[in-house]
Amino acid sequence: MFSWFANPHRFLMLSSWLAPLFYAAAALLIAWGLWQGLWMVPKDDYQGGDIMRVMFIHVPAAWLAMASYLGMAVMSFVWFIWRHEVADIAAKAIAPLGATWTALCLATGAIWGKPTWGTWWQWDDARMMSVLFMFFLFLGYIALRAAMDTRQKAARAGAILAMVGALNVPLIKFSVDLFTSLHQDASVITTEGPKMAAVYLWPLLISSVGHSLLFAALVMTLMRAEIWTRRAAQSRARLMTGD
Amino acid sequence: MTPAPILSAFRQALGEAWAGGAGALLPVGFFAGAAVLVPLGVGTDPETLRTIGPGILWVSLALSSLVTLERIFQADAEDGSLDLWLQTGAPAASIAAAKTLAHWLTAGLPLALLSPFLLLMFQAQIGGALLENMLYYAFGGLAFYFWGGVSAALAATVRRGGLLISLIALPLYVPTAIFGALAMGDGPSSAAAPLFLAASTLFALAVAPFAMGAALRLAAD
Structure with a gap:
């Protein structure tokens, strides 16, 4: 199955119609989710009143922060084992987008946290800390790739780092949980998950799917740009040598 | 496969520690200097210093490892020793582990040995806890040096890779820093924290050499 996807030509064919489709679907779903979230659903005073509406961006961003790191690590693994170029192109494309959504998650979380918990940043909230370290993992990955002088070296170094990072994520998560369970602040309202009313759940799910589709479409666009850049470089090299 | 290249890497790393004049005193000086700057910044209230002292030393230890690790593999990649070692067929993971271990012995362990004196300067009470903490710094430092070694090896061919090494290593240092700080506190999980610290260090020893x-094979290409 990997080999079927590993063909750049096949990827270009597939993404040429899949990416626009995803963009359109994402626009519809995000618009619907925002309309529901910002205007239709009742505000929840227990979660800070109207500010809780930021949830319809914050939660999709948090989901994508985690999913994108996992995706990058899996793509790195596939490239490292089978050396399928498309997998490396995907890992390279995911990194800046994953970092963006992770930053979005941190920013919306801080904006939500200030009026609700009275602070922009809570050092003993396990999820904030985990997401912050995930953000640093993304930054390190991007910086390492940028520092390498050839594409092959960037791919290899990036793959090693992404896999080491993925192995460490559970350990980081566990240590942060242990750290924060020590002095859990009562003012921190933790999860709204299981008790959430269906009126919030639907827009949230739709919004999450919309963000995921937008993410996937952007990844495909970046990958297409990378493939065309490489082809252009090859053509230029061929012209220079006069073949 | 013979152990010769691994031993050679180990001996060379020990020898490098004494090259360049001040030798193994340099990391000690950096460690103490970084720690001593803190009371100048946060004030000299004894109660505050006693609370933050152990944490300051963890941060100083992490910084020292990052600063001293920058060149550990770079020089080998430049002068060709790395190619020679790999040509002998010795596993790159063992060579890396030997080098990192030697580096920890010369640049990490002395810092742990110094820690009781610095903690006394931070108003700690004389007692068995000082020796216990020394053990935690030694063991946690081992994890710092091994994860830092991974980022140093990844950046071995990058000019002026110091900042890059720090950025990569920072998230990998988190579990050790947290378990170490918890082990020295008096919270409910401080009894289990030393075991977690040991476990995360063993995890580093098991995984980091392969990375x-x-x-290193990438750097030798």
């Missing part, structure tokens, strides 16, 4: 080995 370093893969990165």
Whole structure:
């Protein structure tokens, strides 16, 4: 199955119609989710009143922060084992987008946290800390790739780092949980998950799917740009040598 | 496969520690200097210093490891020793582990040995806890040096890779820093924290050499 996807030509064919489709679907779903979230659903005073509406961006961003790191690590693994170029192109494309959504998650979380918990940043909230370290993992990955002088070296170094990072994520998560369970602040309202009313759940799910589709479409666009850049470089090299 | 290249890497790393004049005193000086700056910044209230002292030393230890690790594999990649070692067929992971271990012995362990004196300067009470903490710094430092070694190996061919090494290593240092700080506190999980610290260090010892080995083969290309 990997080999079927590993063909750049096949990827270009597939993404040429899949990416626009995803963009359109994402626009519809995000618009619907925002309309529901910002205007239709009742505000929840227990979660800070109207500010809780930021949830319809914050939660999709948090989901994508985690999913994108996992995706990058899996793509790195596939490239490292089978050396399928498309997998490396995907890992390279995911990194800046994953970092963006992770930053979005941190920013919306801080904006939500200030009026609700009275602070922009809570050092003993396990999820904030985990997401912050995930953000640093993304930054390190991007910086390492940028520092390498050839594409092959960037791919290899990036793959090693992404896999080491993925192995460490559970350990980081566990240590942060242990750290924060020590002095859990009562003012921190933790999860709204299981008790959430269906009126919030639907827009949230739709919004999450919309963000995921937008993410996937952007990844495909970046990958297409990378493939065309490489082809252009090859053509230029061929012209220079006069073949 | 013979152990010769691994031993050679180990001996060379020990020898490098004494090269360049001040030798193994340099990391000690950096460690103490970084720690001593803190009371100048936060004030000299004894109660505050006693609370933050152990944490300051963890941060100083992490910084020292990052600063001293920058060149550990770079020089080998430049002068060709790395190619020679790999040509003998010795596993790159073992060479990397030997080098990192030697580096920890010369640049990490002395810092742990110094820690009781610095903690006394931070108003700690004389007692068995000082020796216990020394053990935690030694063991946690081992994890710092091994994860730092991974980023140093990845950046071995990067000019002025110091900042890059720090950025990569920072998230990998988190579990050790947290378990170490918890082990020295008096919270409910401080009894279990030393075990977690030991476990995360053993995890580093098991995983990091292979990542370093893969990165060194990349640097040798």
